[in-house]
Amino acid sequence: MDKLAVFRVDASVEMGLGHLTRCITLANALAEKGVKCCFIMRSHVAGFAHLAERDGHTVRLLPDPGRPASETGDCAGLHAHWLPTVWQQDANQARSAMAEVGAADWLIVDHYALDHRWERTCRREGLRVLVIDDLADRDHDCEMLLDQNLNLRMEARYQDRVSAACVQLLGPRYALLRREFAVQRCLLAERDGRIRRILICFGGSDPANATGKALKAIARLGRSSLAVNVVVGMSNPHAESIAQLCRSLPVAELQRGANNIAELMRQADLSIGAGGVMSWERCCLGLPVIAVDIASNQVGALEALAAERAAVYLGPVDAITEVGLSEAIHALLIDAARTRALGEAAAALVDGQGADRVVSSMLGMFG
Secondary structure, eight states: OOEEEEEEEOOBTTTBSHHHHHHHHHHHHHHHTTEEEEEEEEGGGGGGHHHHHTTTOEEEEEOOOSSOOOOOSSOOOTTGGGSSSOHHHHHHHHHHHHHHHOOOSEEEEEOTTOOHHHHHHTOOTTOEEEEEOSOOOSOOOOSEEEEOSOOTTGGGTTTTTSOTTOEEEESGGGOOOOHHHHHHHHHOOOOOSOOSEEEEEOOSOOTTOHHHHHHHHHHHHTOTTOEEEEEEOTTOTTHHHHHHHHHTSTTEEEEESOSOHHHHHHHOSEEEEOSTHHHHHHHHTTOOEEEEESSGGGHHHHHHHHHTTSOEEEEEGGGOOHHHHHHHHHHHHTOHHHHHHHHHHHHTTOOSOHHHHHHHHHHHHHO
16 A cells, blocks of 8 residues: 655745745655655645645645634744644644545644644544654654754754654754755865855745845945856745846846756855755755845754854844945955855755655654
Protein backbone atom coordinates (compact mmCIF):
# COMPACT_ATOMS: atom_id res chain seq x y z
CA MET A 1 0.00 0.00 0.00
CA ASP A 2 1.25 3.48 -0.86
CA LYS A 3 2.40 5.67 1.98
CA LEU A 4 0.60 9.00 2.43
CA ALA A 5 1.88 12.22 3.97
CA VAL A 6 -0.44 15.14 4.72
CA PHE A 7 0.90 18.67 5.10
CA ARG A 8 -0.86 21.45 7.04
CA VAL A 9 0.65 24.74 5.90
CA ASP A 10 -0.42 28.18 4.69
CA ALA A 11 1.11 31.18 2.91
CA SER A 12 0.32 34.88 2.64
CA VAL A 13 1.94 38.29 2.23
CA GLU A 14 2.39 38.48 6.00
CA MET A 15 3.72 34.97 6.59
CA GLY A 16 5.54 34.78 3.26
CA LEU A 17 6.02 31.75 1.02
CA GLY A 18 8.86 30.12 2.95
CA HIS A 19 6.70 27.68 4.94
CA LEU A 20 4.94 26.43 1.82
CA THR A 21 8.17 26.32 -0.19
CA ARG A 22 10.01 24.13 2.28
CA CYS A 23 7.00 21.83 2.67
CA ILE A 24 6.84 21.36 -1.10
CA THR A 25 10.56 20.56 -1.08
CA LEU A 26 10.02 17.88 1.56
CA ALA A 27 6.98 16.57 -0.32
CA ASN A 28 9.02 16.25 -3.50
CA ALA A 29 11.73 14.32 -1.65
CA LEU A 30 9.09 12.02 -0.13
CA ALA A 31 7.48 11.52 -3.55
CA GLU A 32 10.81 10.29 -4.90
CA LYS A 33 10.54 7.49 -2.33
CA GLY A 34 7.00 6.62 -3.42
CA VAL A 35 5.11 8.59 -0.77
CA LYS A 36 1.95 10.38 -1.94
CA CYS A 37 1.52 13.89 -0.55
CA CYS A 38 -1.54 16.03 0.09
CA PHE A 39 -1.57 19.65 1.22
CA ILE A 40 -4.28 20.99 3.52
CA MET A 41 -4.51 24.77 3.31
CA ARG A 42 -7.04 27.48 4.17
CA SER A 43 -9.26 28.78 1.38
CA HIS A 44 -7.66 32.23 1.50
CA VAL A 45 -4.43 30.55 0.38
CA ALA A 46 -6.04 29.20 -2.80
CA GLY A 47 -3.93 31.52 -4.96
CA PHE A 48 -0.81 29.60 -3.92
CA ALA A 49 -2.25 26.09 -4.28
CA HIS A 50 -0.82 25.70 -7.78
CA LEU A 51 2.70 25.75 -6.33
CA ALA A 52 2.05 22.35 -4.77
CA GLU A 53 -0.16 21.05 -7.59
CA ARG A 54 2.40 21.74 -10.31
CA ASP A 55 4.75 19.24 -8.61
CA GLY A 56 2.07 16.56 -8.63
CA HIS A 57 0.68 16.93 -5.11
CA THR A 58 -3.00 17.23 -4.26
CA VAL A 59 -4.48 20.15 -2.33
CA ARG A 60 -7.53 20.30 -0.07
CA LEU A 61 -8.79 23.75 0.93
CA LEU A 62 -10.44 24.32 4.28
CA PRO A 63 -13.47 26.65 3.99
CA ASP A 64 -12.93 29.97 5.74
CA PRO A 65 -15.74 31.29 7.97
CA GLY A 66 -17.95 34.09 6.69
CA ARG A 67 -16.91 36.08 9.73
CA PRO A 68 -14.28 35.45 12.42
CA ALA A 69 -15.38 32.82 14.90
CA SER A 70 -15.46 33.52 18.62
CA GLU A 71 -12.36 32.29 20.44
CA THR A 72 -12.92 29.32 22.72
CA GLY A 73 -10.24 28.48 25.25
CA ASP A 74 -6.92 30.28 25.44
CA CYS A 75 -5.41 31.65 22.28
CA ALA A 76 -2.86 29.87 20.09
CA GLY A 77 -0.03 32.30 20.75
CA LEU A 78 1.28 35.41 19.08
CA HIS A 79 0.49 34.09 15.60
CA ALA A 80 -3.14 33.10 16.25
CA HIS A 81 -4.23 35.77 13.77
CA TRP A 82 -2.60 33.75 10.99
CA LEU A 83 -5.78 31.67 11.06
CA PRO A 84 -9.14 33.18 9.98
CA THR A 85 -10.76 31.00 12.62
CA VAL A 86 -9.88 29.47 16.00
CA TRP A 87 -7.50 26.53 16.19
CA GLN A 88 -10.28 24.20 17.36
CA GLN A 89 -12.30 24.71 14.18
CA ASP A 90 -9.17 24.44 12.04
CA ALA A 91 -8.32 21.13 13.70
CA ASN A 92 -11.83 19.75 13.20
CA GLN A 93 -11.82 20.78 9.55
CA ALA A 94 -8.37 19.28 9.06
CA ARG A 95 -9.51 15.99 10.63
CA SER A 96 -12.45 15.85 8.20
CA ALA A 97 -10.18 16.57 5.24
CA MET A 98 -7.72 13.89 6.34
CA ALA A 99 -10.55 11.36 6.68
CA GLU A 100 -11.54 12.09 3.07
CA VAL A 101 -8.04 11.68 1.60
CA GLY A 102 -7.40 8.37 3.36
CA ALA A 103 -5.31 6.96 6.18
CA ALA A 104 -2.16 9.07 6.37
CA ASP A 105 1.13 7.76 7.74
CA TRP A 106 2.54 11.19 8.49
CA LEU A 107 1.09 14.58 9.31
CA ILE A 108 3.59 17.39 8.71
CA VAL A 109 2.64 20.66 10.44
CA ASP A 110 4.38 23.91 9.51
CA HIS A 111 2.31 26.70 11.01
CA TYR A 112 3.09 29.20 13.78
CA ALA A 113 -0.60 29.41 14.79
CA LEU A 114 -0.80 25.70 15.64
CA ASP A 115 0.54 23.90 18.70
CA HIS A 116 0.27 20.71 20.76
CA ARG A 117 -3.49 21.09 21.21
CA TRP A 118 -4.14 21.13 17.46
CA GLU A 119 -1.67 18.28 16.90
CA ARG A 120 -3.29 16.16 19.63
CA THR A 121 -6.77 16.83 18.24
CA CYS A 122 -5.70 15.62 14.79
CA ARG A 123 -4.11 12.41 16.03
CA ARG A 124 -5.43 8.97 15.23
CA GLU A 125 -3.99 5.47 15.50
CA GLY A 126 -1.02 4.89 13.21
CA LEU A 127 -0.46 8.55 12.41
CA ARG A 128 2.93 10.09 13.13
CA VAL A 129 3.40 13.85 13.48
CA LEU A 130 6.37 15.84 12.20
CA VAL A 131 6.44 19.49 13.23
CA ILE A 132 8.53 22.06 11.36
CA ASP A 133 9.24 25.01 13.64
CA ASP A 134 11.63 27.94 14.00
CA LEU A 135 10.35 29.72 17.08
CA ALA A 136 10.48 27.27 20.01
CA ASP A 137 7.74 29.39 21.61
CA ARG A 138 5.05 26.73 22.13
CA ASP A 139 4.66 23.06 23.06
CA HIS A 140 4.28 20.31 20.46
CA ASP A 141 2.82 16.81 20.47
CA CYS A 142 4.95 15.08 17.83
CA GLU A 143 7.25 12.16 17.13
CA MET A 144 9.71 14.30 15.19
CA LEU A 145 10.59 17.99 15.16
CA LEU A 146 12.59 19.79 12.48
CA ASP A 147 14.21 23.18 12.99
CA GLN A 148 16.58 23.82 10.11
CA ASN A 149 17.92 27.07 11.49
CA LEU A 150 21.19 27.99 13.12
CA ASN A 151 20.70 29.28 16.65
CA LEU A 152 22.76 29.71 19.78
CA ARG A 153 22.23 26.81 22.23
CA MET A 154 20.32 24.98 19.52
CA GLU A 155 20.30 21.63 21.32
CA ALA A 156 18.37 23.07 24.27
CA ARG A 157 15.78 25.13 22.40
CA TYR A 158 13.01 22.50 22.48
CA GLN A 159 14.04 20.73 25.68
CA ASP A 160 10.79 21.67 27.45
CA ARG A 161 8.64 21.92 24.31
CA VAL A 162 8.54 18.29 23.14
CA SER A 163 8.63 14.90 24.83
CA ALA A 164 11.91 13.20 25.64
CA ALA A 165 11.09 10.56 23.00
CA CYS A 166 10.72 13.12 20.20
CA VAL A 167 13.43 12.91 17.55
CA GLN A 168 14.86 16.39 16.97
CA LEU A 169 16.44 17.29 13.63
CA LEU A 170 18.22 20.55 14.36
CA GLY A 171 20.37 22.92 12.32
CA PRO A 172 21.06 23.78 8.67
CA ARG A 173 22.37 20.28 8.05
CA TYR A 174 18.64 19.52 7.62
CA ALA A 175 17.78 22.60 5.55
CA LEU A 176 14.97 21.79 3.10
CA LEU A 177 16.33 23.04 -0.23
CA ARG A 178 15.10 22.24 -3.71
CA ARG A 179 17.21 19.89 -5.81
CA GLU A 180 18.52 22.65 -8.04
CA PHE A 181 20.61 24.10 -5.22
CA ALA A 182 22.67 20.93 -4.89
CA VAL A 183 23.00 20.87 -8.69
CA GLN A 184 24.16 24.48 -8.87
CA ARG A 185 26.58 23.88 -5.99
CA CYS A 186 28.32 21.26 -8.14
CA LEU A 187 28.65 23.84 -10.95
CA LEU A 188 29.97 26.58 -8.65
CA ALA A 189 33.33 28.09 -9.56
CA GLU A 190 35.66 29.17 -6.77
CA ARG A 191 34.74 32.65 -5.56
CA ASP A 192 37.58 35.18 -5.44
CA GLY A 193 35.76 37.78 -3.36
CA ARG A 194 35.52 40.37 -6.12
CA ILE A 195 32.02 41.77 -6.55
CA ARG A 196 30.81 42.13 -10.12
CA ARG A 197 27.17 41.11 -9.78
CA ILE A 198 24.74 41.70 -6.90
CA LEU A 199 21.52 39.77 -6.35
CA ILE A 200 18.69 41.51 -4.50
CA CYS A 201 15.96 39.18 -3.27
CA PHE A 202 13.79 39.43 -0.17
CA GLY A 203 11.53 36.47 -0.79
CA GLY A 204 7.98 36.17 -1.98
CA SER A 205 6.30 39.22 -0.48
CA ASP A 206 8.69 41.85 1.03
CA PRO A 207 5.94 43.98 2.65
CA ALA A 208 8.41 46.62 3.92
CA ASN A 209 9.86 47.11 0.40
CA ALA A 210 13.41 46.36 1.44
CA THR A 211 14.07 45.73 -2.26
CA GLY A 212 13.48 49.40 -3.05
CA LYS A 213 15.79 50.46 -0.23
CA ALA A 214 18.55 48.17 -1.54
CA LEU A 215 18.23 49.57 -5.06
CA LYS A 216 18.55 53.13 -3.77
CA ALA A 217 21.59 52.12 -1.72
CA ILE A 218 23.30 50.69 -4.80
CA ALA A 219 22.45 53.80 -6.82
CA ARG A 220 24.30 55.88 -4.21
CA LEU A 221 27.50 53.99 -4.99
CA GLY A 222 27.66 55.31 -8.55
CA ARG A 223 29.31 52.08 -9.79
CA SER A 224 28.21 51.75 -13.40
CA SER A 225 30.14 48.49 -13.81
CA LEU A 226 28.09 46.66 -11.17
CA ALA A 227 25.45 44.31 -12.58
CA VAL A 228 22.34 43.90 -10.44
CA ASN A 229 19.70 41.17 -10.57
CA VAL A 230 16.47 42.03 -8.76
CA VAL A 231 14.02 39.22 -7.98
CA VAL A 232 10.58 39.86 -6.50
CA GLY A 233 7.76 37.44 -5.82
CA MET A 234 4.46 37.53 -7.66
CA SER A 235 2.78 38.66 -4.43
CA ASN A 236 5.10 41.64 -3.93
CA PRO A 237 2.88 44.69 -3.34
CA HIS A 238 5.60 47.14 -4.44
CA ALA A 239 6.40 45.61 -7.81
CA GLU A 240 5.59 48.72 -9.86
CA SER A 241 7.71 51.14 -7.80
CA ILE A 242 10.56 48.61 -7.88
CA ALA A 243 10.25 48.41 -11.66
CA GLN A 244 10.53 52.21 -11.85
CA LEU A 245 13.69 52.14 -9.75
CA CYS A 246 15.17 49.48 -12.00
CA ARG A 247 14.43 51.55 -15.09
CA SER A 248 16.31 54.48 -13.56
CA LEU A 249 19.30 52.23 -12.79
CA PRO A 250 20.72 50.92 -16.10
CA VAL A 251 22.66 48.12 -14.40
CA ALA A 252 19.53 46.57 -12.83
CA GLU A 253 17.49 43.74 -14.32
CA LEU A 254 14.13 42.88 -12.75
CA GLN A 255 12.56 39.42 -12.67
CA ARG A 256 9.15 38.62 -11.19
CA GLY A 257 8.55 35.13 -9.90
CA ALA A 258 11.93 33.83 -11.10
CA ASN A 259 12.16 30.04 -11.27
CA ASN A 260 15.97 30.01 -11.60
CA ILE A 261 16.93 31.57 -8.26
CA ALA A 262 19.58 28.91 -7.62
CA GLU A 263 21.31 29.75 -10.90
CA LEU A 264 21.11 33.47 -10.14
CA MET A 265 22.68 32.87 -6.73
CA ARG A 266 25.51 30.90 -8.29
CA GLN A 267 26.19 33.68 -10.79
CA ALA A 268 26.13 36.48 -8.20
CA ASP A 269 29.08 37.60 -6.09
CA LEU A 270 27.06 39.28 -3.33
CA SER A 271 23.44 39.19 -2.25
CA ILE A 272 21.23 41.55 -0.32
CA GLY A 273 18.27 39.89 1.35
CA ALA A 274 16.46 38.73 4.45
CA GLY A 275 16.54 35.63 6.60
CA GLY A 276 14.33 32.57 6.39
CA VAL A 277 14.74 29.75 3.86
CA MET A 278 16.83 31.95 1.58
CA SER A 279 19.58 32.10 4.19
CA TRP A 280 20.25 28.40 3.66
CA GLU A 281 19.90 28.64 -0.11
CA ARG A 282 22.61 31.30 -0.16
CA CYS A 283 24.80 29.25 2.17
CA CYS A 284 24.53 26.20 -0.08
CA LEU A 285 25.98 28.26 -2.93
CA GLY A 286 28.57 30.07 -0.80
CA LEU A 287 27.02 33.42 -1.64
CA PRO A 288 28.07 36.27 0.67
CA VAL A 289 25.13 38.26 1.99
CA ILE A 290 24.28 41.58 3.55
CA ALA A 291 21.14 40.65 5.46
CA VAL A 292 18.36 42.41 7.31
CA ASP A 293 15.48 40.80 9.13
CA ILE A 294 11.97 41.47 7.85
CA ALA A 295 10.32 39.41 10.61
CA SER A 296 11.18 38.76 14.24
CA ASN A 297 11.53 35.01 13.71
CA GLN A 298 14.53 35.65 11.42
CA VAL A 299 16.63 37.40 14.06
CA GLY A 300 18.07 34.38 15.89
CA ALA A 301 19.36 32.65 12.77
CA LEU A 302 20.81 35.85 11.30
CA GLU A 303 22.59 36.63 14.57
CA ALA A 304 24.01 33.11 14.59
CA LEU A 305 25.16 33.42 10.97
CA ALA A 306 26.87 36.70 11.81
CA ALA A 307 28.57 35.06 14.81
CA GLU A 308 29.87 32.37 12.43
CA ARG A 309 31.11 35.16 10.14
CA ALA A 310 28.91 33.72 7.40
CA ALA A 311 26.81 36.87 6.92
CA VAL A 312 26.82 40.63 7.45
CA TYR A 313 23.69 41.25 9.52
CA LEU A 314 22.52 44.86 9.78
CA GLY A 315 19.42 44.42 11.94
CA PRO A 316 15.71 45.00 11.29
CA VAL A 317 14.75 46.42 7.91
CA ASP A 318 12.93 49.41 9.43
CA ALA A 319 16.12 50.53 11.23
CA ILE A 320 18.36 50.39 8.16
CA THR A 321 18.92 53.52 6.09
CA GLU A 322 19.90 53.71 2.46
CA VAL A 323 23.15 55.36 3.54
CA GLY A 324 23.94 52.60 6.03
CA LEU A 325 23.20 49.88 3.52
CA SER A 326 25.28 51.64 0.88
CA GLU A 327 28.21 51.85 3.28
CA ALA A 328 27.95 48.12 4.05
CA ILE A 329 28.06 47.28 0.34
CA HIS A 330 31.02 49.59 -0.20
CA ALA A 331 32.92 47.95 2.67
CA LEU A 332 32.75 44.59 0.91
CA LEU A 333 33.50 46.06 -2.52
CA ILE A 334 36.90 47.20 -1.25
CA ASP A 335 37.67 44.07 0.80
CA ALA A 336 37.74 40.99 -1.42
CA ALA A 337 39.37 38.85 1.28
CA ARG A 338 36.53 39.49 3.72
CA THR A 339 33.90 38.88 1.04
CA ARG A 340 35.52 35.58 0.09
CA ALA A 341 35.71 34.48 3.73
CA LEU A 342 31.99 35.19 4.17
CA GLY A 343 31.16 32.85 1.30
CA GLU A 344 33.46 30.10 2.50
CA ALA A 345 32.00 30.16 6.00
CA ALA A 346 28.48 30.04 4.58
CA ALA A 347 29.22 27.14 2.22
CA ALA A 348 30.54 25.05 5.11
CA LEU A 349 27.13 25.13 6.84
CA VAL A 350 24.82 23.75 4.11
CA ASP A 351 25.43 21.13 1.42
CA GLY A 352 21.97 20.89 -0.16
CA GLN A 353 21.25 17.34 1.08
CA GLY A 354 19.00 18.29 4.00
CA ALA A 355 15.71 17.05 2.53
CA ASP A 356 17.22 13.62 1.92
CA ARG A 357 18.38 13.47 5.54
CA VAL A 358 14.89 14.33 6.80
CA VAL A 359 13.23 11.74 4.57
CA SER A 360 15.77 9.11 5.63
CA SER A 361 14.99 9.84 9.28
CA MET A 362 11.25 9.61 8.63
CA LEU A 363 11.41 6.35 6.71
CA GLY A 364 13.90 4.87 9.16
CA MET A 365 11.66 5.71 12.10
CA PHE A 366 8.26 4.84 10.70
CA GLY A 367 8.99 2.18 8.15
